[in-house]
Amino acid sequence: MNKTKEKVNAAIVIIGNEILSGRTQDINVVTISKWLNELGVKLEEVRVIPDIENSIIKTVNELKKKFNYVFTTGGIGPTHDDITSKSIAKAFNLSYGYNKEAYSILEKYYGKTKFNIGRKKMAMMPKKASLILNPSSGAPGFVINNVYCLPGVPSILKSMLGGLTNKIKGGKKILSKTISLHTVESEIAKSLGEIQHKSKKVDIGSYPFFRLGKIGVSIVIRSTDKKKIDDCYKEIVSFVKRKKINMIGGK
C-alpha cells in the first residue's frame, strides 16, 4: 500500500536586505505557499534574514532539522551581495566550487565570449548540489538534502517551481472552504470559538476585511479531511442563519 504521510511541512528563508529595508515588497511567500498547498505540504514558518553569512548558516541549520523542506529565496546571482550558495556550502560543511553541469548550462546560455566572471560565479555551488533548472534566465538553483535554493526575482522563481513539483513528496492535501459574512468578528466570536473547540483536526480562521467601503469577516476552514470541513461548514452556516447574518455570495 502506498501510504500518504499525514503531515509534511516546510519553511521559507528569504535572504535579502532589500526586503528588510522595506524597499522591496516580498511576493514569493504567497507563490511558494500556494504551490506547496497543492502538493500537500504545509508552510509552517518564514524567516526574512539579511545577506550575512552567519545568519544564513545559523538559520538554515536550525530549520533544516525542524522541517521536511526548506526553501531559500535570493542571493544566488552574480554580485558581491549574493552569498547564499557559499553560505549553504558552509552550513553543510561541503566544499564550494564550480558545478560542471551549471557551468555548461550557463556557458551555452551566454556564449563563450559573454561568459564573464560574474556569470561564472552563478555556476559556483556546494559540492554534490543537484540543479533546479531555470527556464527563464539560465542560472539554475540547487538542492542539498532537504534545502532548495531559489532566486529572489519573483518571475524567475515562479518559472522554476514547475520543474520541482515531482521532487517534492507531499502529505495529504490541505483543503479549505471560505464563508464570507456581512458582520464583525466580535458578533461571531463566541459561536465560532465553540465550534472550533469541538472540531478536532480542523483549523478555523477568522479574518476581518474592508472591501468597497463595507466591512465583513471571512471564515476559513482548513483541514486535510473534506468531511470534517463540510461538517464544520454546516455548523457555521446554521448559527449564521440563526443570528440572521447575511452571507456574501448568498449560499
Add this chain to the structure above:
Amino acid sequence: MNKTKEKVNAAIVIIGNEILSGRTQDINVVTISKWLNELGVKLEEVRVIPDIENSIIKTVNELKKKFNYVFTTGGIGPTHDDITSKSIAKAFNLSYGYNKEAYSILEKYYGKTKFNIGRKKMAMMPKKASLILNPSSGAPGFVINNVYCLPGVPSILKSMLGGLTNKIKGGKKILSKTISLHTVESEIAKSLGEIQHKSKKVDIGSYPFFRLGKIGVSIVIRSTDKKKIDDCYKEIVSFVKRKKINMIGGK
C-alpha cells in the same frame, strides 16, 4: 551630551496562519520597516509563525533578547484564533486579565449594550501592559518591555504607528541612495564588488528589475554616514561612465 546610539535594531513577528497559507499577502513588513528607517532603527529579522501558543512564546522569548525592539502583528482581535495577548503574557510570566484602561476605552467605543464577550476579550492583556492607542477602531495594542503588539489589519496597524513614534529611541538614521542602470548584474558585478570591498560601513545592494519590458539593475547604497554614501556613489558613477552604461534618470 546627548549621545545617539550607533545601531538600534528590531525584529518583526507576524502571527498568522493566513499569511503562511498564502491566503493573505503581508504588507505590514514594508510599512513597519519604512517607519523604523525614519526613526533610525534597523529591521534585522522577520518571522512569520502560526497561531500556536508555543510558537509565539518561543519566538518572542528568543527575539526579545536579541533585538532592541520586537513588533508582533496579528492575533489581538476578538475570536478564538486571536491568542497573541495570552501567549505574550505567558512568555513574560505575567498574569493575563482585563486591562482597566483598555476595558474603559472599549466600553466607551462600543457603548455598554454592545460591549459583548468578544469585544471584552480585546481588553484582556498581560498585567502591566501599557497601551498603544488605536485611532481607527478602538481596540488598543500594548507594550511589555521591548515587545510591541500590534493588530494584523494593515490600515489599523498603520494608524497606530504615529502614536508610537515618540516611544521608540532610534540610533543614527539609515540613509540611502539609489542608482538605476540599463544593464545586467553580471556586467557590473566585478566593479561593484571591488567598491564594496574597500567601502567600510556602507552596504551596497544590487537588485535586478524588469520594468515596462526593459531589464535593469538598481544599486542601493545604505549607511548612517552621508559622506560615505556620497563617496561610494561617485565611485560607482565613475565606473558606470567608463563602461558606457546608461543611467536611468540621466544624472
